Amino acid sequence: MKRLLLNLSVIALLCATGSAAFAQSSSDFDKELQAFKSKAGNGGGDSAQQQGAPDVMGPASSKGNAPSAAAAAPAPAGAPLGSPLGSPLGSPLSAPKSQDSKASNSNPLGPAGNLPLGKQMPLTANALDMQIPVQSQEQMEAAAAVQKKKANEAVYESALKSLLPMTPEQIRRLLDTFKESRQAAETPITMPVPRIEVVTVSLDPTQVPPAIKTSPGRVSTLIILDSTGSPWPIQDVSWAGKFEVTPPEEGGHVVRITPMSAHNVGNISIRLVDLITPITFTLLTGLDEVDYRFDARIPKLGPLAKVPLIENGGLKSVVGGDENLVQMLDGTPPGNAEKLKIDGTDGRSSVWRLAGRIYLRTPLTLLSPAWSSSVTSGDGMNVYVLNDTPVILLSDEGRVVRAHIAAAEVTP
Numbered sequence: 236m237k238r239l240l241l242n243l244s245v246i247a248l249l250c251a252t253g254s255a256a257f258a259q260s261s262s263d264f265d266k267e268l269q270a271f272k273s274k275a276g277n278g279g280g281d282s283a284q285q286q287g288a289p290d291v292m293g294p295a296s297s298k299g300n301a302p303s304a305a306a307a308a309p310a311p312a313g314a315p316l317g318s319p320l321g322s323p324l325g326s327p328l329s330a331p332k333s334q335d336s337k338a339s340n341s342n343p344l345g346p347a348g349n350l351p352l353g354k355q356m357p358l359t360a361n362a363l364d365m366q367i368p369v370q371s372q373e374q375m376e377a378a379a380a381v382q383k384k385k386a387n388e389a390v391y392e393s394a395l396k397s398l399l400p401m402t403p404e405q406i407r408r409l410l411d412t413f414k415e416s417r418q419a420a421e422t423p424i425t426m427p428v429p430r431i432e433v434v435t436v437s438l439d440p441t442q443v444p445p446a447i448k449t450s451p452g453r454v455s456t457l458i459i460l461d462s463t464g465s466p467w468p469i470q471d472v473s474w475a476g477k478f479e480v481t482p483p484e485e486g487g488h489v490v491r492i493t494p495m496s497a498h499n500v501g502n503i504s505i506r507l508v509d510l511i512t513p514i515t516f517t518l519l520t521g522l523d524e525v526d527y528r529f530d531a532r533i534p535k536l537g538p539l540a541k542v543p544l545i546e547n548g549g550l551k552s553v554v555g556g557d558e559n560l561v562q563m564l565d566g567t568p569p570g571n572a573e574k575l576k577i578d579g580t581d582g583r584s585s586v587w588r589l590a591g592r593i594y595l596r597t598p599l600t601l602l603s604p605a606w607s608s609s610v611t612s613g614d615g616m617n618v619y620v621l622n623d624t625p626v627i628l629l630s631d632e633g634r635v636v637r638a639h640i641a642a643a644e645v646t647p
Contacts, residue, residue, distance in 0.1 A: 427453065427525040433564050433612060435532045436514050444502070446517040449478070449494040450525035457490040457516070458530045459507065461537030464611025468508040468538065476501015478518055494520040509538050530612055560610045563587065563594045563618045579638035580629065586640050593621040599629040599636065 370378075401409070427450040434445045449455045459467045466488035474480045474492075477499045481491040490505065499520040506513045514531065562568055568587050572594070575586040584597035595601065596618050601609075604627065606619040621627070629636040 423452065423522070425522045427521070427523055429453075429525055429527045431528045431530075431565065432526050433530040433532065433561055435534060435561065438512050438514075438534070444515045444517050445531070446519050447492065447503075447529050448524050448526045449492055449518060449520050450522060451494055451497050451520070453493070453525045453527070455492045455526050456528050457492060457503075458528065459488045459490075459505065459514075460530060460532050460612070461540050462532065462534055463536065463541045464532075464615070464617075465537055465539040465541055467510075467533055470506045470508050472503065472505050474501060474503040474518070476518055478503075492518065494518075496520060497522060507533070507537075510535070532610075559589060559594065560608060560618050560620065563596050564610050564612055564616060566596070568594070573642075576641050577638050578641070580636055584629075584638070588623070591623065593623055593640065595619045595621060595627065597629065599631050601627065602630050602635065603628040 461467050468486045469483050472482040477495040478501050479493040483489050501518040504513050504515050572587040572589040577586045587594045598615050601619045604624055606621050608620040611617050625640055627638050
């Protein structure tokens, strides 16, 4: 019924306004109609003027259009409800509100709150008789602590992965690969054969200087000795080429040489104490052989020479006069030398027979029989040349040692 009355009121208002209402723009008319519907829904039977509603003719009047006489004059008493002259909010709408209208107005949805629903309301927890558990303060704090711990673990895992993206197994495999690559890069192409040379340096200016073989990553030691095997002090050293040379300390007789490249050539000049003529050497760098120790013997008595035990014109200390002496001193006798057996001494002494003569190599001092030639190395090793004899006397730090020489037993 209310909706029918509202529609009739709207029709009466449109008829009262006449041509002035049609002069309004479509947008103004829509606004007026919406405002009227809102007031009618909220106020029930109250008139628009009692609720302070704006005059629906206001916009038309402001545009200069005069309102009609029927709209301006008050409605006569007893006028019919649907008459154009009657108020759109007449007495039927101004009647006291019933209990149902009060109940509908109290609903936040207005009259629409009492309309029947087309669909069934969803079941709620109360309708299903379900009990929602209520958490205590301790439970909420425990749950918050668990969530915080999980967040911290996630942050830690993310930071760890960004700093150390590889696993321990991958790191170990990478280190193994790096070790193999470095080993392949740092391993020398060849391993040079080490040698120990004992060379007699000739002071004759027409002779070619001896050569010292060096190799990268190896240190060659040059030792200067006199004819008796005593050290000969060095005064100064000079060299040329890509070599690192360590001169001896004051009064020393040892020079250390290290090459700085794999293939190089140079030389070294050494001035000795109390020797006018300097001695020179050629320095060669290679990968096949290297002189770990190079004993250079000077065929003269140095300032630290040992005094011979026996002074005899027929006995002399020779250096380089007999090529076999140098080979015996090196421990590499000639191929045709016969190895003999010696008893009464330790394993440091050895004897060979060569060309009807005896070559005795020993660190001890020979007392008897008389020797014709001898040579001594820097480490104290001596080589004596004797006539063929079965018994010899040696001095081991003042103690006399008797040794017997015999032919070695030949095993079948």
